[in-house]
Amino acid sequence: MNEAIKEHFDTYPEHVKSRLLALRELIFAVAAELALGEVEESLKWGEPSYSVKTGTPLRIDWKAKLPERYCLYFHCQTKLADTFRELYGDAIELQSNRAIVLPLSKPLPDAMIRHCITLALTYQQRKHLPLLGA
Template sequence: MSPEVRAAYDAMTEPARGRALALRDLVLRVAAAEGIVLDETLKWGEPAYLPGRGGTTLRIGIDKAGGDLRLLVNCRTSLVAQWREMFGSNLHCEGNRAVRVDRDTDEGALAICIAMALTYHQARGKAAHG
């Protein structure tokens, strides 16, 4: 982890920091399982995970108003709508760009969401050519 990314995590208050680091670990584990190398960096001051040409960026952020941890994706994707359809009330989807992550978030569902984001453009290409 770069010093800049470490500083972003260190700036988070507990318990959000612990949950954010656990979410980072899940993102890294899913990427490894999918054979995807991630670039860990900052976007808008928040830890971000760039999967390269095959997927879309994931960002880990804290909602400034409520302090909730969120997994964010590009709002131009259809991912959050797909997740809402797949998981219904099992995930707390926010608008078209985020899933709120708390202690009772289904880690299995979240891992599927992460994999879908990391392979988003690959999956779209297969659907268009399938």
């Protein structure tokens, strides 16, 4: 993790930071499991951003205006939100067509989020498939 990213994570409250770091690790784990190559980590719009050549970028963040939630953001002009709604219905909370909203009061729904990350990190290969080939 580069110094700018580390400093950014250090600005979060400790209970939020641990959740965001777990989400970050999940992104890296999925990319490694799928042999997608190096994950580029940077700050975009003041949020940690993660991208690989085969996918669409993901960002993670917590905002003080939604103190009980943190988010996994994705490009709003993809088919990801519609696919997530179709696959997971009420089991997933989406913010419009740009983010998965995760409550800090509940454990990370690992299998579901892992699948969503997989679809995002392989989006360029799947974007022409119905339901992204899910």
